[in-house]
Amino acid sequence: MEIIYWSDYACPFCFIGRKHLEAAIQKLNEENNENITVTMKAFELDPSAPTVVTQTATERLASKYGLTLEDAADRINGVNMMGQALGIDFRYDKAKPGNTFDAHRITKLAQAKDYKIAETLTELLYKAYFVKSEVISDHAVLIAKGKEAGLAEADVKVVLDSDMYAKEVREEEALAARYGINSVPFFVVNDKVALPGALPIAEFEKVLREMLVKEAE
Structure with missing residues (x-):
């Protein structure tokens, strides 16, 4: 089964939705x-967010x-x-809003290298933003997270010092626009079932079970 989902690292419900999905998959795997x-x-x-932090998360939400x-x-x-109900030391109030384009670009690098590295990096970037209050537009932070996930520092630097993977990021955003996706998270299962929003764990589990049964028929 293949699940794709549109998401942004500055979106709290994307992080929560991802954790709900992971919990549902874990139940099935048990x-x-x-x-x-x-x-x-x-x-x-x-997309126009500055790379330098100019507002607190509270100020950003209020103005938006x-x-x-x-x-x-x-x-x-x-x-x-x-x-916190999911066991995450969530500190959205301490988050430092900024541009996420480069974070998405190094995610594309990781996905091109190795599935597990990409998954690890995604988790690290979410936690950097919502748990550790790090500036994920900062190249030093992105290099550190890339290395921690298993990417070569030199590879991450090459991406950040160029426009590598910019096209891939823009293409994915354009595809979301063509699908009419204007809010995230947005999940698609096996190119057949669309699941908008951070669904509860039980709802994810129900849909995945139904899909597994259909695929087995």
């Missing part, structure tokens, strides 16, 4: 080791949706609680 691959596709919530700082803080606290 019963019968299924061959399920999950591949992230690039989506930028704010016309909220008071108090209301924005309440929303962020609610998201933190959702993440």
